[in-house]
Every structure is written in C-alpha cells, then in structure tokens.
Amino acid sequence: MSDKARGNKSAAKKASKSAKSTTKKTTKSAAAKTPSTPKPDVVVEPADTAAELPPRSIDSSHAEFVAATSLAPLANPLRDRQDRRLPHMPEPCALVVFGITGDLARKKLLPAVYDIANRGLLPANFVLIGFARRDWEDGDFASLAHDAAKEHARTPWDEGVWQRLANNIKFVSGSFDDDKAFDRLARTLTDLSDSHGIVGNAAFYLSIPPAFFQTVLRQIERTGMANNHAAGGWRRVVVEKPFGHDLPSSKELNDLVDDVFTWRDVYRIDHYLGKETVQNLFAFRFANTLFEPVWNSHYVDSVQITMAEDVGIGGRAAFYDQTGAARDVLQNHLLQLLALTAMEEPVRFIPSAIRTEKLKVLRAVSLPADLRGNAIRGQYRQGWLAGERAVGYLQEDDVPDDSTTETFAAIKLHIETRRWAGVPFYLRTGKRLPRRVTEIALTFRQAPHLPFAPTDTDELGHNQLVIRVQPDEGVTLRFGSKVPGTVMEVRDVAMDFLYGETFTEGSPEAYERLLLDVLLGDATLFPLNEEVEASWAVVDQLEDFWEGQKPFDYRAGEWGPPEADRMLARDGRAWRRP
Numbered sequence: 260m261s262d263k264a265r266g267n268k269s270a271a272k273k274a275s276k277s278a279k280s281t282t283k284k285t286t287k288s289a290a291a292k293t294p295s296t297p298k299p300d301v302v303v304e305p306a307d308t309a310a311e312l313p314p315r316s317i318d319s320s321h322a323e324f325v326a327a328t329s330l331a332p333l334a335n336p337l338r339d340r341q342d343r344r345l346p347h348m349p350e351p352c353a354l355v356v357f358g359i360t361g362d363l364a365r366k367k368l369l370p371a372v373y374d375i376a377n378r379g380l381l382p383a384n385f386v387l388i389g390f391a392r393r394d395w396e397d398g399d400f401a402s403l404a405h406d407a408a409k410e411h412a413r414t415p416w417d418e419g420v421w422q423r424l425a426n427n428i429k430f431v432s433g434s435f436d437d438d439k440a441f442d443r444l445a446r447t448l449t450d451l452s453d454s455h456g457i458v459g460n461a462a463f464y465l466s467i468p469p470a471f472f473q474t475v476l477r478q479i480e481r482t483g484m485a486n487n488h489a490a491g492g493w494r495r496v497v498v499e500k501p502f503g504h505d506l507p508s509s510k511e512l513n514d515l516v517d518d519v520f521t522w523r524d525v526y527r528i529d530h531y532l533g534k535e536t537v538q539n540l541f542a543f544r545f546a547n548t549l550f551e552p553v554w555n556s557h558y559v560d561s562v563q564i565t566m567a568e569d570v571g572i573g574g575r576a577a578f579y580d581q582t583g584a585a586r587d588v589l590q591n592h593l594l595q596l597l598a599l600t601a602m603e604e605p606v607r608f609i610p611s612a613i614r615t616e617k618l619k620v621l622r623a624v625s626l627p628a629d630l631r632g633n634a635i636r637g638q639y640r641q642g643w644l645a646g647e648r649a650v651g652y653l654q655e656d657d658v659p660d661d662s663t664t665e666t667f668a669a670i671k672l673h674i675e676t677r678r679w680a681g682v683p684f685y686l687r688t689g690k691r692l693p694r695r696v697t698e699i700a701l702t703f704r705q706a707p708h709l710p711f712a713p714t715d716t717d718e719l720g721h722n723q724l725v726i727r728v729q730p731d732e733g734v735t736l737r738f739g740s741k742v743p744g745t746v747m748e749v750r751d752v753a754m755d756f757l758y759g760e761t762f763t764e765g766s767p768e769a770y771e772r773l774l775l776d777v778l779l780g781d782a783t784l785f786p787l788n789e790e791v792e793a794s795w796a797v798v799d800q801l802e803d804f805w806e807g808q809k810p811f812d813y814r815a816g817e818w819g820p821p822e823a824d825r826m827l828a829r830d831g832r833a834w835r836r837p
C-alpha cells in the first residue's frame with residue numbers, strides 16, 4: 260500500500276472478513292439445497308461439431324448488407340473458418356454485459372468490441388447493452404465505453420467506427436437483486452429485436468464478482484431471457500472465472516448454468532486460451548513432424564510451466580483475498596496450459612475433439628501422495644521490484660492483517676498416461692515476482708553417451724524447448740554447440756523464434772478473439788464443465804493440504820519462497836530463471 264491508506268484499513272478489514280465468511284457459508288448451504296442434475300460423464304457433444312451440424316450461414320441479404328455497411332477488414336482477419344464451415348461474421352445480435360463499469364469490462368471487453376468492429380467483423384445491426392447500478396442514461400454509458408475503448412483498444416483508433424457502434428449502445432440501470440431492472444432488460448431485448456433487427460440473438464456476459472453468478476443466472480431464468488426458441492434466435496452466456504470456489508460449488512454452478520441455458524450455449528471463459536501463443540501450441544505440436552517423436556517420457560526429463568507476474572493484487576483485495584493464487588490462476592490458466600502441452604492429437608480441430616483430449620489429461624493428473632515439500636504456498640512481503648519499493652501483501656489496501664491467502668503457488672504433479680509416465684510437471688505462479696513471464700519449458704534428457712571427453716569448460720546442459728506465451732512471444736530451442744577453437748568444447752546455445760520479428764500482423768487480444776467466438780457460436784477455445792471440475796478436483800486436494808497452514812514468505816522481487824527451490828533441488832533440478 261501506499262502507506263496513505265493504512266489508516267483506513269481496520270474498518271475495511273472487518274468488512275472484508277465478514278464478507279468472506281458470508282460468501283463461504285452461502286456457497287456451502289446453497290450447494291446442499293440445489294438438487295444436482297444428472298450429467299453424462301463422458302464428453303460426447305452430440306451435435307456441436309461442424310460435421311454434425313448443418314452449416315451455419317448468413318443469409319445472402321444479410322451478407323450483402325454487411326458488405327455494404329461494414330469497414331474493410333484490417334490485415335489479419337482472425338482466422339480462416341472455412342474448413343469448419345463457420346461464418347466469419349456474427350449474425351445480427353446483442354451483447355449484454357453485466358458489470359459493465361468493472362475493471363474487466365473497461366480494460367478488456369469494451370476495447371475488444373471496438374477492435375472487432377474495427378476489423379470489420381461486427382454486423383451493422385449489433386447492439387451493446389450495459390447493465391450496472393449507476394443511474395445512467397444511454398449517453399452516459401456510451402461516454403464511458405468510448406473512453407475505455409479508446410484507452411485500451413489494440414487496433415488504431417477510428418472515431419467513425421466508434422460512432423457507428425455508439426448509435427447502438429443501450430444502458431439498463433439496476434442492481435442484481437432488482438427484479439424490475441431485469442424486467443426492463445428483458446423488454447429492452449424484445450424491443451430491440453424488432454427495432455434493430457437482432458432477431459432475438461443475444462449473448463450475456465457475466466463480468467461480475469463470482470458471488471453474484473447465481474443471482475444473475477436466476478434473474479435471466481426468471482425473466483425468460485435465456486430461452487428464445489420461439490423467435491428462432493440464439494441465447495448464449497459467458498461466465499468468467501473462477502467458475503466456483505471448489506469442486507462442489509463448481510458442480511452446483513455448472514448444474515445451474517446448464518439448467519438455465521442449454522449446455523451448448525454456455526461459454527466458460529479462460530482468457531489464456533484466447534492468447535495467440537497458446538493457440539500456437541496446437542500448430543507447434545500438430546502441424547510439425549519434428550517434435551512429436553520426442554514429446555514423451557522417452558525423451559522429456561521434466562516440464563516446467565510458469566505464470567509469473569510482477570504486479571501485486573491491484574485494487575482487487577476483496578476478490579483476491581478470498582481466492583488466492585491457486586484458485587485464481589492455477590485452477591484454470593495453468594492447468595489449461597498443462598492440458599494443451601500434454602494432450603494427444605485431437606481427431607479434428609473441433610470443440611468436442613479438443614475438449615475430449617484435454618479432459619483426458621486433466622483426469623490423469625496425479626499429485627504426489629505426500630504433498631509436504633511438493634505443494635508450496637507463498638505470500639509476498641515488502642521488497643524491491645524494478646528499483647521501486649513494493650509493499651507486502653498484508654499491507655495492501657483491504658487485506659486483513661492476519662490473512663493466510665497465498666500469492667504464490669508451486670506444485671509438482673504427474674500425468675498417469677503412457678506418454679508421460681514418470682515425467683514430473685512443475686507448475687508455479689505468483690504475484691510480485693521479478694518479471695512478468697508465462698512460459699512452458701520442456702527439458703529433455705541428457706545424451707546417454709558423449710563420444711568425446713568433456714572438457715573443464717564445457718557448459719553442456721539438457722536440451723530445452725521453451726514456448727514463451729508472454730511477453731516476447733515465441734519459441735526458444737537450447738542445444739549444445741561446439742565452441743570455435745582447437746579443442747572439443749561444448750556450450751549451450753539458443754535458437755530463437757520471435758513472433759514480433761517474423762509476423763508483422765499484430766495479434767488480436769485474447770478477449771477480442773474469444774468474444775468474437777462467442778458471437779459466432781464457436782466453443783473450440785472454451786473449457787467444458789467436465790474440464791473445470793477435473794481441475795477443481797486437483798486444486799481441492801491442494802487446498803485441503805494447505806488448510807490451516809501459513810504460506811511461506813518471499814520478498815517482492817524474488818522468485819517465490821526458498822521452499823519452492825528446494826522442491827526441485829530434491830529432484831536434482833532447478834527452476835528456470837526466465
């Protein structure tokens with residue numbers, strides 16, 4: 260903290276503590292009451308694959324209308340969907356964002372809407388509806404949206420594009436427990452169907468604190484907004500992470516959301532899957548012959564997946580202190596990266612095939628029988644980062660003085676499959692680490708034999724393949740090379756592929772890509788409920804083990820607590836220092 264706010268902390272802390280216990284109780288008692296809808300255990304997605312569905316198409320009059328009214332696409336249209344017979348542009352529709360004044364909506368969603376429009380990928384009859392507590396008119400919301408989009412857009416700013424969007428911006432004021440507000444929203448949608456030709460198509464984005472997911476879903480159900488079969492249009496829902504707090508609460512939420520909407524219309528968002536480099540994992544692994552033969556326990560010694568952030572918790576203490584690093588990012592981003600790294604090749608690039616392979620990995624995850632020393636939690640103390648003093652977690656605004664919430668987690672796990680038997684996967688994430696970096700590093704076994712005697716100066720390590728998700732997106736291959744000279748001295752060198760140097764097109768922001776996918780009805784990059792539950796099954800074991808324990812300390816600006824280093828040292832390995 261800023262030392263300034265320390266004086267106001269104790270009242271805020273009390274409120275935060277009471278909110279915490281209330282949230283937990285509510286979740287548990289609700290879980291006990293809600294009957295669970297039986298669900299198929301196997302991931303068979305009957306009719307959502309391109310092969311099983313009749314091809315979607317935009318009718319020709321609409322296509323002509325779109326061609327006449329939209330901007331020419333910028334370079335880098337998001338992708339070629341032809342082989343999957345999906346349209347490139349959504350049908351006329353409305354996007355309803357709950358929590359439109361929040362951090363995510365301002366920094367990511369509103370800019371994403373603008374960027375999609377700027378690439379010429381939004382139909383002219385697209386309507387954006389914001390829902391929030393402010394006593395605003397449409398114009399007030401349009402003004403917030405304009406400023407947010409302009410500040411955070413990825414594509415160049417074009418006032419003309421914005422003005423076309425601004426003509427179709429609506430605002431509905433109300434709180435989540437206000438029935439009348441939801442009635443107004445339902446009427447607004449019906450009216451827009453007629454006046455703006457959105458033919459009843461609407462996506463609802465729950466960009467709201469997870470504690471309100473159930474309330475809002477119930478309101479959508481009560482007002483009949485989830486169902487639009489009579490009008491022949493579609494209704495979809497996007498639920499932000501974290502999807503539940505543990506396995507029982509995620510099952511309860513899955514049951515509810517699949518009940519209110521048709522399961523196929525539920526989009527559980529994990530924005531890491533929208534990152535270009537994460538999708539490149541598919542290309543890297545399955546479009547090349549070079550890597551597949553060595554992508555297994557015969558050649559791979561170990562795998563490290565790191566998601567490090569230099570930032571702290573920002574102003575999100577109320578959320579973060581109830582959540583912690585494991586629930587915030589390990590349960591979703593890190594385990595999804597793991598699944599993509601370890602999965603078998605999907606039979607086709609379609610949602611059901613990809614989700615099936617990811618799920619097999621997540622269900623094959625096994626944690627060490629003894630988690631002591633193999634599941635490390637940390638919490639940052641005051642330290643120095645990039646030359647600046649950073650306060651400790653306990654001094655952050657609204658964090659209770661005695662909080663035991665972790666801001667760092669490092670774990671070891673195995674994947675019980677033939678491909679990965681015996682290969683340890685080390686996952687770590689943390690806030691206030693020395694730098695922001697997300698990467699997947701495969702370390703290969705050492706050569707079993709050297710035909711020349713090593714010299715004293717040899718620096719021959721293991722071969723390593725590093726997929727950098729962010730920043731400096733790219734791939735690095737480390738291998739031994741002869742040092743020029745008269746003796747056979749070998750040293751590790753790196754071969755680098757950098758996205759930024761090879762491709763001139765800027766990649767779309769993750770939320771832009773995923774939002775467009777929702778409007779197009781393309782669920783390929785959205786985890787299935789079974790994946791979410793399999794991930795919670797892993798994280799619940801960790802949380803049970805950590806229950807009642809204090810996290811280890813690390814100073815802001817360090818790579819986590821020393822115990823995390825010891826975890827690898829015991830195995831004769833070390834974390835990469837990216």
Ligand SMILES: NC(=O)C1=CN([C@@H]2O[C@H](COP(=O)(O)OP(=O)(O)OC[C@H]3O[C@@H](n4cnc5c(N)ncnc54)[C@H](OP(=O)(O)O)[C@@H]3O)[C@@H](O)[C@H]2O)C=CC1
Pocket residue numbers: 357358359360361362363364390391392393433434435436465466467468469471499500501578
């Ligand atoms: N921010 C981020 O970087 C990320 C966020 N997420 C997820 O996105 C979701 C939203 O996060 P974030 O934007 O940070 O949250 P914020 O707290 O910044 O925003 C919450 C929004 O919900 C509204 N809201 C809260 N309570 C009510 C209520 N009772 N009635 C009506 N509106 C209400 C707030 O309105 P008001 O302005 O009136 O308070 C605000 O618009 C969360 O699920 C989070 O986990 C996921 C990844 C990253």
Ligand SMILES: O=C1O[C@H](COP(=O)(O)O)[C@@H](O)[C@H](O)[C@H]1O
Pocket residue numbers: 568587588
């Ligand atoms: O989901 C989340 O992700 C962000 C990090 O996202 P990135 O795209 O910037 O890597 C993290 O800061 C936040 O705590 C978490 O909720």
